[in-house]
Amino acid sequence: xxxxxxxxxxxxxxxxxxxxxxxxxxxxxxxxxxxxxxxxxxxxxxxxxxxxxxxxxxxxxxxxxxxxxxxxxxxxxxxxxxxxxxxxxxxxxxxxx
Numbered sequence: 001x002x003x004x005x006x007x008x009x010x011x012x013x014x015x016x017x018x019x020x021x022x023x024x025x026x027x028x029x030x031x032x033x034x035x036x037x038x039x040x041x042x043x044x045x046x047x048x049x050x051x052x053x054x055x056x057x058x059x060x061x062x063x064x065x066x067x068x069x070x071x072x073x074x075x076x077x078x079x080x081x082x083x084x085x086x087x088x089x090x091x092x093x094x095x096x097x
Contacts, residue, residue, distance in 0.1 A: 025084045032077040039070045 043066045050061055 022084060025080050029077055029080045032073050036070055036073050036077065039066050042066055
């Protein structure tokens with residue numbers, strides 16, 4: 001009985017230690033998602049403006065490359081998702097043990 005209680009306490013302690021990191025990762029992931037959506041929206045607006053303005057502005061708008069910024073953001077968000085999933089799976093394994 002003692003080892004069961006001790007094991008439960010160790011598991012609870014591990015989960016509590018990891019909780020702040022998991023919350024921070026989730027927060028960063030949400031921020032990256034918001035940033036990615038904003039870049040997509042900005043790109044859509046840029047494309048719309050290309051059809052409505054003069055040639056000088058069109059040339060300048062075409063020089064803007066938002067997709068090159070979006071790819072690293074999306075990669076980072078996916079990496080954070082994997083890290084959060086790995087951490088969740090690690091917690092689950094500890095609970096099973």
